[in-house]
Amino acid sequence: MLEAIQLTKTYDGISAVDHLNLKIEPGEIFCLLGPNGAGKTTTINLFLGFTEPDSGTATVNGLDVHQHPLETKKHLAYIPEQVMLYKSLTGLENLEYLTALAGHDHYSLMDLMGFLAQADLPKEAASRPVSTYSKGMRQKVGIAIALAKQAHALLLDEPTSGLDPSASFEFSQLLRGLSEQGVAVLMATHDLFRAIDVGTRVGIMRHGKLVDMLTTDELKHPDLERLYLKHMRGEIVPT
């Protein structure tokens, strides 16, 4: 569903993404781990077509993102680290507008309220202007927007930042549900615990390279933590 082939992007001579090869199948939840500046966000931006690759390709559903910028976005839903919404509109209005742009202008008010409820946004907040929202509430509207889009692939950039533990837990449940429906998920995160908990695979990224890739089946949190730290300290040299 999502595939990066020799994907490369450099900013001012420093490579943000360096010959990245990655394939995420429907139903998979791939957690991209790595320190700040490892290239996680750039990878997501490349899949969204927000930035052009220097070489290599990012494909969504078999389509090259660079060549089919609009078509590929139909299959993608995206939740950034900080969901920024139109402050003068209510949460519901924001959801309605962005889902209409996604091509779903057939949703009823009930449907839209349903998505907000699924994302755990308090009902009374839905009709308040977003300028009164906390970061977590905005994040929940972002989740609702992604859910409503009913996309085949989900790009998540630290989606749970600003969420309280229970909301984070709810979000994990949502992700599992989506995964069962066959949605491919690429999630950049710092949260090792969440990665083990919800991910089917984890990848560790450093200096734009994927230095390790593991399935989470028999992986325990302490093992992953140890492995992660070893990579960061340079104790393991990737082959």
Next chain:
Amino acid sequence: MLGKIFTHENRLLQRDQTTWIVVTLFVALMMYAAVNGRQEQEQRQGVAAETITAYQTRVVEARHEAEALEATMRDERRSLDTYDWGSRHPYNVGSSMGHPVALPPTPLALFAVGQSDLYPTAYKVSAASSVALGQTDQLENPFKLLVGHFDLAFVILFLYPLLILALTFALTAAEKETGTLRLLLAQPVGLSTLVWAKVLSRSALIVGAALVLTVLAFVMTGAAFEGGWGRFGLWLVITSLYGAFWFGLALLVNAFGRSAATNAIILAVCWLAFVVILPSLINVVASTLYPVPSRMAFITAMREETTVAEQQSSESLAKFFQDHPEIAPLSDDEANFAMLRVVRDERIAEQLAPVMVRFVRQQERQQRFVRALGYLSPTLVTHRMLLDAAGTGPARHTAFLDQVDAFQATWQEHFVPKYFANVAFRSADYDIMPRFEYCEETPAEVLDRLVFPVLFLMLATALVGGYGLRQYRQYPVVE
């Protein structure tokens, strides 16, 4: 898709305080300008109308007087060929009373009164002196000459672009800075669609407001529509085009992906350059390259010539009659006052002719230069178009002056032989003296003048906007 974003943008604009401030300001400025223009216009029109009515009354009175005199003369069995100073004296009718001519204002004159100061619209045509001699006393408040009047043209040319820029300097920069752009462009929406929707919603608001307010001003001020439809339509087209140019420019500046603050500064500099700096620079260069002799020098020269001519008038008269033996009187004492004046004026006109020609030629050169360089600034181009549309521009005025000149010649032809023939001006002569009928310029003439500048402005807008849209393809959504 465009429709959805358009509706959304309108909703955002509606909930934004800036929009309301801008619109309120615009309404206030336009209405004030309309009322102000109306006042200026009424004042000017009033003076011209008064002069003409006064003249018409005087002609009727003089005719009655002449009739009464003739009746008395018939009773007393005196020859009707004799006459004294008064209503039966040809010089009195042809030169002292003269014939006032005025350029009638168009229904749109109140939209752009500014320039009518530079071009006086009422003159007195007299048999003995040329038009130029009569208009030297036209003075205007220099401050008003500099800034123009606060009329609709002023608001459209100077302030309307500022209001447009206030709504467009952060066309996409604001969304990029707040982060909504990322979420928006994660949907299957092209950036160019978004930009179009933003430009269209804002132009619908501000250009729409300009058009509606112009119609309102037109109706509110009681301006008559008759004969004004074409001009009014042109005015609306020019207003829309000028607005479109500023939108195009804002789009181009936004397309480079700089911050909203940087865009605001760049656009403010553009405004300053097009609206203030370039026009004054062009004027300074024009008056340096083609200096027009000062009006004061002209008036002084004219006074000197008048004195000399008066001293030499009898001498000149003799010389004049040598040149025109066919009208030479039989004896010297018949050379009366009227003849002396005609000869004097002719001599003055002759002496001043080179100065006049120099003055007019320099002015023409200056205007040609200004017109050519005017294409550097869309504001100057639009200014000329608005004046042409309103009928207060130089072209209509020049056409009027040509008609006045032709009428002057007719008037002179009619009266001067009478002066020299020493015949009385009879009451019946009042009915057959020439009358000035102003012949209005045709819509085709107005259109003809406007075609090139309109096409130019369209092209400029297309180039600026098109380049902007092209540049938007490389817009950095993320840094």
